[in-house]
Amino acid sequence: MAVPKRKTSKSRKRKRRTHYKISAPTLTECSHCGEPKLPHNLCMNCGYYKGKQILEIKK
Ligand SMILES: [Zn+2]
Incomplete structure (x- = not known):
């Protein structure tokens, strides 16, 4: 090695680590x-x- x-x-x-930073998450409507x-998420x-209901939302 x-x-x-x-x-x-x-x-x-x-x-070197000054270039590491978190980015804002991508959001879709x-x-x-x-x-x-979040895209590709429920x-x-x-x-x-x-187009289908996966989760029951209780309000
Ligand atoms: Zn919705």
């Missing part, structure tokens, strides 16, 4: 109720996915 010649310093490690939802507002 190849071994690094020098230890990665705290500074170098931290500078539910085709049934119009609420924002709508948590109305419980529909692919």
Whole structure:
């Protein structure tokens, strides 16, 4: 196995990690109720996915 010649310093490690950041999740509109939802996921507002009710929403 190849071994690094020098230890990665705290500074170098931290500078590399400045590019790591979280991005806002992609949201799509539910085709049934119009609420924002995650794509390819069941709508948590109305419980529909692919035009069918999957989950009973109790209110
Ligand atoms: Zn919905």
